[in-house]
Amino acid sequence: MSPGSSHSTRYKAIVIGGSAGSFQGIVKILSALPDSFPIPIIMCLHRLKHVRNGFVEALSLKSVPEIIEPYDKQPIKKGKVYLAPANYHLSVELGNYFSLSTEEMVNNSRPAIDLTFHSSSYVFRDKMIGILLSGANRDGGLGMKSVKDKGGLTIVQDPAECMIDTMPKAAIDLAEIDHIYSIDNIISFLLKLNNIKYES
Amino acid sequence: MMTEIDLADIKRITELIKTRYNYDFTNYALSSFKRRVSRILELNKLSVDRLIQKLENPEFLEYFLNEITVNVTEMFRDPSFWRALREKILPQIMVNHKKIRIWHAGCSSGEEVISMSIMLREMEIEEDVQIIATDLDTNILKRAKEGRLPLKNMELNERNYVRYQGTGKLSDYYTPQKDIAIMDPTLLDNVSFRQHDLVRGEVFNKFDLVLCRNVMIYFNQHLQNEVLNKLHESLFKYGYLAIGSKESLIWCDIAGKFLVVNNEEKVYRKIKE
Ligand SMILES: C[S@@+](CC[C@H](N)C(=O)[O-])C[C@H]1O[C@@H](n2cnc3c(N)ncnc32)[C@H](O)[C@@H]1O
Numbered sequence: 001m002s003p004g005s006s007h008s009t010r011y012k013a014i015v016i017g018g019s020a021g022s023f024q025g026i027v028k029i030l031s032a033l034p035d036s037f038p039i040p041i042i043m044c045l046h047r048l049k050h051v052r053n054g055f056v057e058a059l060s061l062k063s064v065p066e067i068i069e070p071y072d073k074q075p076i077k078k079g080k081v082y083l084a085p086a087n088y089h090l091s092v093e094l095g096n097y098f099s100l101s102t103e104e105m106v107n108n109s110r111p112a113i114d115l116t117f118h119s120s121s122y123v124f125r126d127k128m129i130g131i132l133l134s135g136a137n138r139d140g141g142l143g144m145k146s147v148k149d150k151g152g153l154t155i156v157q158d159p160a161e162c163m164i165d166t167m168p169k170a171a172i173d174l175a176e177i178d179h180i181y182s183i184d185n186i187i188s189f190l191l192k193l194n195n196i197k198y199e200s
Numbered sequence: 201m202m203t204e205i206d207l208a209d210i211k212r213i214t215e216l217i218k219t220r221y222n223y224d225f226t227n228y229a230l231s232s233f234k235r236r237v238s239r240i241l242e243l244n245k246l247s248v249d250r251l252i253q254k255l256e257n258p259e260f261l262e263y264f265l266n267e268i269t270v271n272v273t274e275m276f277r278d279p280s281f282w283r284a285l286r287e288k289i290l291p292q293i294m295v296n297h298k299k300i301r302i303w304h305a306g307c308s309s310g311e312e313v314i315s316m317s318i319m320l321r322e323m324e325i326e327e328d329v330q331i332i333a334t335d336l337d338t339n340i341l342k343r344a345k346e347g348r349l350p351l352k353n354m355e356l357n358e359r360n361y362v363r364y365q366g367t368g369k370l371s372d373y374y375t376p377q378k379d380i381a382i383m384d385p386t387l388l389d390n391v392s393f394r395q396h397d398l399v400r401g402e403v404f405n406k407f408d409l410v411l412c413r414n415v416m417i418y419f420n421q422h423l424q425n426e427v428l429n430k431l432h433e434s435l436f437k438y439g440y441l442a443i444g445s446k447e448s449l450i451w452c453d454i455a456g457k458f459l460v461v462n463n464e465e466k467v468y469r470k471i472k473e
Pocket of ligand 1: 271305334335337396399
């Protein structure tokens with residue numbers, strides 16, 4: 001697929017899942033993005049369940065775009081990076097806003113990546129990109145499959161580069177993934193959506 | 201992954217329940233409602249058609265209501281919220297009132313209510329407070345009334361209690377018996393539990409403090425607005441409303457009738473009728 005400015009209008013969301021070993025990669029991605037990236041970025045990362053504060057701050061240290069833990073029913077806007085809050089599942093609703101929920105844990109996780117991928121693929125269909133990074137359980141695998149089934153673009157972090165490769169491998173097992181990229185390649189890919197050159 | 205349910209099928213289900221039983225799920229948030237329906241279909245290996253047939257039976261409806269609602273809760277959820285109640289909100293209410301009335305709307309299995317009772321006991325104002333706790337789901341209310349909590353959750357509850365900085369030990373408030381924590385029954389002496397539907401139910405009383413936490417996240421914005429109007433009406437002027445830490449009033453019509461008292465913990469005060 002050739003990159004170009006049409007991409008930023010083609011895609012309505014980029015959804016990123018990550019767990020153990022993904023923190024550095026996420027920080028690197030966020031620090032490479034411009035202030036107003038044209039596509040909303042939605043992140044569901046496994047995190048300590050009962051620590052409400054601190055995670056956004058840690059991610060924000062190097063991030064250029066502002067990171068927001070959305071409130072229930074908060075509208076999704078471009079130029080923003082959203083992070084699933086501690087102890088809540090994060091879903092996307094038709095009409096382009098978030099819902100939070102305290103439903104049972106999925107894959108031992110709340111927020112669960114499968115759930116965010118699943119609900120966002122239902123809303124964004126072929127207009128989303130799903131990215132799954134390093135992680136120690138299989139959460140996100142089935143979610144990537146639903147992104148793929150709905151026609152979205154799927155990218156996983158190269159298992160060879162992952163600190164823990166269980167999660168990306170689960171996705172590769174379950175779905176035909178479009179791209180297997182290193183973090184640097186993920187960054188170049190994202191920047192091409194915005195027509196910016198990345199030098200690592 | 202979960203079976204994907206058609207919106208048309210969701211509509212058939214909500215219409216049936218509305219006309220036959222007068223419960224209205226039409227304006228529940230779609231993402232979680234769909235997941236709950238899928239879950240029921242999968243747990244019982246049912247097709248949508250079969251589910252609709254079974255819903256004709258009121259006994260099955262009870263089961264359905266129990267499963268469709270999300271009852272996950274904790275004692276002292278968000279310890280910093282409970283500290284704010286103890287240190288700021290309740291003392292403020294006490295200034296003007298000898299007797300305080302509190303409503304837990306959507307109390308689930310009662311963890312929030314028991315937390316309140318423990319807090320009031322430790323503040324030594326238990327006698328001055330009357331608590332009403334309501335939920336849509338009669339099954340979960342029955343559990344709440346019994347004051348029995350799963351023992352496996354007590355570790356988490358204990359951790360929250362410690363972070364809340366309770367003055368005692370949580371273990372003083374319950375007796376473990378097999379896999380159950382039997383809560384001190386006197387904790388529920390000033391509590392009355394009753395079934396109440398925030399969507400279809402009438403405003404039934406006035407309160408100094410209403411807790412409606414992690415309930416409206418299951419509604420769409422239209423319904424949140426309607427329910428917030430009812431909660432507003434259920435408060436005395438200058439009464440307090442507490443919602444979940446990731447909920448917000450800013451998108452609601454009624455926001456202007458409330459003052460933000462604590463934005464971090466989502467406590468509001470009714471300043472206009
Ligand atoms: C996640 S629990 C919240 C428990 C507690 N307030 C907390 O924050 O931990 C949500 C509760 O809302 C109840 N609920 C859902 N719809 C309702 C309605 N229309 N009227 C009253 N309660 C409702 C559910 O039965 C469930 O017990």
